[in-house]
Amino acid sequence: NAGVMQNPRHLVRRRGQEARLRCSPMKGHSHVYWYRQLPEEGLKFMVYLQKENIIDESGMPKERFSAEFPKEGPSILRIQQVVRGDSAAYFCASSPPPALGSAKNIQYFGAGTRLSVL
Amino acid sequence: AQTVTQSQPEMSVQEAETVTLSCTYDTSESDYYLFWYKQPPSRQMILVIRQEAYKQQNATENRFSVNFQKAAKSFSLKISDSQLGDAAMYFCAYRSAGTYKYIFGTGTRLKVLA
Numbered sequence: 462n463a464g465v466m467q468n469p470r471h472l473v474r475r476r477g478q479e480a481r482l483r484c485s486p487m488k489g490h491s492h493v494y495w496y497r498q499l500p501e502e503g504l505k506f507m508v509y510l511q512k513e514n515i516i517d518e519s520g521m522p523k524e525r526f527s528a529e530f531p532k533e534g535p536s537i538l539r540i541q542q543v544v545r546g547d548s549a550a551y552f553c554a555s556s557p558p559p560a561l562g563s564a565k566n567i568q569y570f571g572a573g574t575r576l577s578v579l
Numbered sequence: 580a581q582t583v584t585q586s587q588p589e590m591s592v593q594e595a596e597t598v599t600l601s602c603t604y605d606t607s608e609s610d611y612y613l614f615w616y617k618q619p620p621s622r623q624m625i626l627v628i629r630q631e632a633y634k635q636q637n638a639t640e641n642r643f644s645v646n647f648q649k650a651a652k653s654f655s656l657k658i659s660d661s662q663l664g665d666a667a668m669y670f671c672a673y674r675s676a677g678t679y680k681y682i683f684g685t686g687t688r689l690k691v692l693a
Contacts, residue, residue, distance in 0.1 A: 494679070503583070503670055503683030504624075517680075550622060556679075568681060570616075570624035 465490075465555050465571035466535075473577045474543050482538040482574045486555030493536040494568055495528060498550040510536060540576070548578045581606045583673050585684035592661045593692050599646075600656045600687045602671030610676035613647070613654045618668040618686070627669070630654065632676075658689075666691045 466485040474480050486493050492511055496504040497520075507520040510530035521528065525543075530536040540547055554568035582605045592598035604613070615627040630638045630647050637645050642662075646655045658665055671684040 492679075496681075496683075501685070503672075503685045504681070505683070506680045509679060520680075552624065554624075567626060567629070568679075569626075572621060572623040575622070 465553055465569055467551075467553050467571035467574050469574060470572065471575045471577070473579065475579050476544055477542050480540040480543050480547070480576055482540075482551050482553075482576070483535045484538070484553030484555075484571060485535040486553075487569055490555035490557055490569075492556045492558060493530050494554045494556070495536075495538050496552045496554065498552060498573070500549070504552055507538075543576070543578045545578045548576055550575045581608075581673055581675065581682050583671055583682050583684040585671055585687050587687045588685075589688045589690070591690045591692055592658070594661055594663060596661055597657060597659045598661055598689065600658075600669050600671075600689065602654045602656070602684055604652050604654065604671075604673050604682075606652070606673065606675070608675050608677070612674045612676065613645075614672040614674070614681070615643070615645070615654075615656045616670045616672060616683075617665075618670060619666070624670075628656070661691050663691050663693060665689060 468483050494509050495507040498504045508528045509517040513532050525541045527539045550573040552573045554570045556568045584603045611632045613630045617625045617627050628638050628640045628643050637647050642659045644657045668686045668688050670686045673682045
């Protein structure tokens with residue numbers, strides 16, 4: 462059973478370009494979460510998606526950032542017109558349908574994509 | 580708002596010795612979960628151990644155990660018989676039972692000395 466797969470592992474973009482980060486959840490998981498890790502900091506929640514639905518995007522910057530999880534294919538985190546401050550590691554996690562109040566709703570993390578903006 | 584604090588940016592331990600990593604958190608809720616994640620140089624986030632707040636018994640996973648003090652809002656991780664492969668960043672995380680968001684601390688870098 463493959464884990465959460467993220468690609469690419471490392472993405473280099475110049476200022477003003479677009480970055481597209483992909484995440485394939487674990488088999489059987491229909492819920493995806495994106496987190497951002499700035500240097501020397503912990504992970505910060507960005508967005509929570511189910512198939513074809515954004516459930517909570519309260520952690521997403523208001524501009525340039527968007528996320529989707531289509532019916533078919535991986536979840537995509539898209540950053541338009543990247544700036545140097547977007548340089549960070551972006552982690553995806555997945556879980557089975559959450560049962561609130563259940564400890565079994567554990568999020569399994571991918572290895573992250575390190576975005577470097579030149 | 581809930582917060583998680585890890586006050587030790589870096590810790591060192593001799594191989595085969597025991598080390599304790601500290602974590603405190605702030606919440607007004609009574610039902611929540613606490614986690615320790617390990618992040619080796621590969622960056623993969625690996626779940627080490629978890630604790631349900633309603634359980635008084637401290638969680639244990641092989642060489643890893645926690646000291647959960649609910650009243651003090653403290654959740655420390657003890658690693659016994661430290662091994663070179665334990666060297667990594669360790670993150671403490673909190674999740675309210677009523678939500679799915681994890682709140683992470685800033686991490687402690689553990690070095691294991693041969």
